[in-house]
Amino acid sequence: MARGKKIYEGKAKTLYEGPEPGTLIQYFKDDATAFNAEKKAIVDGKGVLNNRLSEFFMEGLNSIGVPNHFIKRLNMREQLIRQCEIVPLEVIVRNYAAGSMSKRLGIEEGTQLPRPIIEFSYKDDDLGDPLVPEEYIIAFGWASQQEMDDIVALALRVNDYLSGVMYGVGIKLIDFKIEIGRVFEGDFMRLIVADEISPDSCRLWDIESGQKLDKDVFRRDLGNLTDAYTEVARRLGVLPTNGPAAANSVIN
Ligand SMILES: Nc1ncnc2c1ncn2[C@@H]1O[C@H](COP(=O)(O)OP(=O)(O)OP(=O)(O)O)[C@@H](O)[C@H]1O
Numbered sequence: 001m002a003r004g005k006k007i008y009e010g011k012a013k014t015l016y017e018g019p020e021p022g023t024l025i026q027y028f029k030d031d032a033t034a035f036n037a038e039k040k041a042i043v044d045g046k047g048v049l050n051n052r053l054s055e056f057f058m059e060g061l062n063s064i065g066v067p068n069h070f071i072k073r074l075n076m077r078e079q080l081i082r083q084c085e086i087v088p089l090e091v092i093v094r095n096y097a098a099g100s101m102s103k104r105l106g107i108e109e110g111t112q113l114p115r116p117i118i119e120f121s122y123k124d125d126d127l128g129d130p131l132v133p134e135e136y137i138i139a140f141g142w143a144s145q146q147e148m149d150d151i152v153a154l155a156l157r158v159n160d161y162l163s164g165v166m167y168g169v170g171i172k173l174i175d176f177k178i179e180i181g182r183v184f185e186g187d188f189m190r191l192i193v194a195d196e197i198s199p200d201s202c203r204l205w206d207i208e209s210g211q212k213l214d215k216d217v218f219r220r221d222l223g224n225l226t227d228a229y230t231e232v233a234r235r236l237g238v239l240p241t242n243g244p245a246a247a248n249s250v251i252n
């Protein structure tokens with residue numbers, strides 16, 4: 001498929017103009033970054049796995065009526081998506097304490113929360129994506145009150161779906177982050193799930209052993225990141241035969 005000009009090169013993905021107006025091609029790179037890109041590495045095969053995993057989760061969400069940007073996968077590293085106007089927030093849903101929440105509140109990682117907790121950070125790399133209260137979001141006009149209500153409802157549906165799918169393959173969904181975009185259909189505006197859903201943007205712990213199967217493996221030097229993501233993909237039946245090495249040899 002014809003790939004248009006490059007629109008944006010991010011830390012983990014590159015966006016190109018798509019074949020039709022209102023579409024983009026999202027290319028998944030092998031670059032891994034953490035701590036606002038202070039830590040960087042190339043992780044062979046990560047992009048291939050995240051492309052497949054994001055496809056799997058977005059298609060699953062679509063099948064239960066949660067609107068999202070995924071249109072179709074094009075090849076090992078690229079997918080066609082609907083272009084949207086990204087709401088400048090990271091929408092974080094937590095089921096168990098971990099990461100920054102544990103640090104901030106002194107709660108041991110893995111402690112179950114009384115209910116899913118949603119928090120928002122303002123997407124600004126220079127500021128380090130600071131956590132912001134909903135009042136800031138409304139006051140500064142990053143999203144309206146109505147949109148915030150819709151975003152919370154969407155995030156909770158994604159949480160229920162992802163928690164269930166993960167539980168089914170012996171994985172606990174500790175927390176995750178999504179991005180939301182606006183699409184315009186005539187006079188109407190709708191919110192959809194955008195960006196990606198992958199082990200880069202979730203915390204996933206094996207239920208039995210507690211082993212981490214997400215980007216914390218990279219952040220905390222716990223082992224081989226590709227192996228962890230391959231395990232998630234294998235359990236979900238996303239890569240039934242070929243590992244990322246095989247995938248990599250086909251396209252790079
Ligand atoms: N459907 C979409 N339409 C438009 N932009 C999108 C869509 N989905 C994701 N994006 C944006 O594409 C970029 C993806 O690249 P990547 O995740 O590598 O960026 P990043 O380095 O994390 O930067 P950012 O701080 O902007 O997220 C992000 O800026 C994301 O907000």
Ligand SMILES: [Mg+2]
Binds near residue numbers: 010011012
């Ligand atoms: Mg990103």
